[in-house]
Amino acid sequence: MLRKSKRDKRRGDYGIIFDFDGTLALMSIEFGKMRQSIDSLFARYGISETSLRGQYVLERIDEAVKKMEEKSPALASQLDLEAYETLEEIEMAAALKSHLLPGVYRRLYHLRKSGIHLAIATRNCRKALEKVLGKAKIFFEVILTRENSHAFKPEGAALYPILNRFCLPNAHVFMIGDHPLDILTAHHAGIRSIAVMTGTGKKGDLIKAGATYIFKHVNQAIDALIIHQMGITPFIS
Numbered sequence: 001m002l003r004k005s006k007r008d009k010r011r012g013d014y015g016i017i018f019d020f021d022g023t024l025a026l027m028s029i030e031f032g033k034m035r036q037s038i039d040s041l042f043a044r045y046g047i048s049e050t051s052l053r054g055q056y057v058l059e060r061i062d063e064a065v066k067k068m069e070e071k072s073p074a075l076a077s078q079l080d081l082e083a084y085e086t087l088e089e090i091e092m093a094a095a096l097k098s099h100l101l102p103g104v105y106r107r108l109y110h111l112r113k114s115g116i117h118l119a120i121a122t123r124n125c126r127k128a129l130e131k132v133l134g135k136a137k138i139f140f141e142v143i144l145t146r147e148n149s150h151a152f153k154p155e156g157a158a159l160y161p162i163l164n165r166f167c168l169p170n171a172h173v174f175m176i177g178d179h180p181l182d183i184l185t186a187h188h189a190g191i192r193s194i195a196v197m198t199g200t201g202k203k204g205d206l207i208k209a210g211a212t213y214i215f216k217h218v219n220q221a222i223d224a225l226i227i228h229q230m231g232i233t234p235f236i237s
Contacts, residue, residue, distance in 0.1 A: 014230050015117035015166040016222075017159060017191075019177030021124055022199020023218055025132045027091070027098040029124075031057075031200070034090050038083060045079050056181075057087065058123055058152055084125075091128035098132045101198060103219045108139040111222065116230065117141055119162040121175075121185070123152055141165055153181045156188030163189065176221050177201075180209035194221045 021027040038057055039049040047064050054060040061083045068076035111118060119142040122129060126145040130137060137143070142162045151157035159175070166173060175186035178199025186193035187210050195201060195211035196218045206214055215221040 013168065013172055014225075015119070015162075015168050015173040016111065016225065017119045017121055017162055017173065017175045017186075018218075019153075019175075019179065019182045019199075020120050020122040020129055020133075022178035022201070023176055023182070023196055024104050024120070025098055025100050026198065027094040027124075027128070027132060029091060029094040034087065037086050037090065041079070041082055041086060045075065056123075058146065088125045088127060091125050092131070095128040095131040100132065100134075100136060101218060105136050107219060107222045108136055111226070112139045114226075114230070117166045117168065119165070120144065121149075121153065121159055121162060122146075123181075154184035154188060156185060156190065158185055159189040159191070163191070174225060176218060180205045183209035183211045186212075194225075196221055 018024050021029060034057060038061065042049060042052070042060075042064050045064070045068060047067055049060075051067070052060045052063050054063045061080070064083070065076050065080045068079050108118065118140045120129070120133075120140055121144045123146055126143070126147050129143070129145055142165050144158070144161060146152065149158060149161075151160075163170070163173065170190045171192070173191045174194055175182055175189070175191055176194045176196060177183065177185075178196050179201045182201075183193045183195055183206055192212045193210065195206040195209075195214045197203065197206075197214070197216045198218060203214065213221070213224070215224065
């Protein structure tokens with residue numbers, strides 16, 4: 001359970017950064033298919049998947065494009081375009097059959113009405129995110145997708161634009177996510193992390209990554225923050 005702060009709180013003194021897929025929404029992205037499709041694309045350009053060191057898709061694309069630039073800048077540009085088109089196609093297919101988790105919209109409304117700063121940091125494309133997020137988009141001061149990010153999770157720098165916008169002490173900002181990447185990002189950025197079990201992350205991996213707190217559902221995480229940290233009237237379903 002989160003400990004209640006002894007500080008005399010003002011509601012606007014806190015901020016929450018959310019991951020998206022697996023945290024606020026269930027998108028059921030086929031990550032295995034995504035990895036396979038991208039590796040097949042690399043092979044068509046003569047790049048072996050075993051020659052790439054990156055663990056995650058975005059990093060592998062960046063690495064492959066840099067390799068191709070040494071041979072042909074034009075082909076590198078084409079590879080980059082095709083790779084991101086492939087990712088967007090898979091993410092949009094998932095978005096068309098996805099939705100915000102039950103109870104999330106009302107809690108986001110409650111948080112914003114109470115003056116809490118909200119943001120999203122995701123590696124997904126903006127088009128898929130907006131398809132699922134819908135009118136809940138208005139609750140967020142900052143939404144960082146891969147199109148407008150200069151750094152990606154797990155780099156702490158991925159959150160710097162949000163932290164600069166919030167202009168709050170790091171101790172008053174929480175990151176909520178379902179994957180060890182989210183937890184590591186929060187750690188690298190110097191903020192507290194909350195893991196939820198609604199996505200792909202395994203509990204043991206989330207603990208190993210250093211999650212400050214772990215909840216089964218994002219609604220439980222939000223409610224705990226509201227009651228024990230932010231001095232807000234509890235959310236009533």
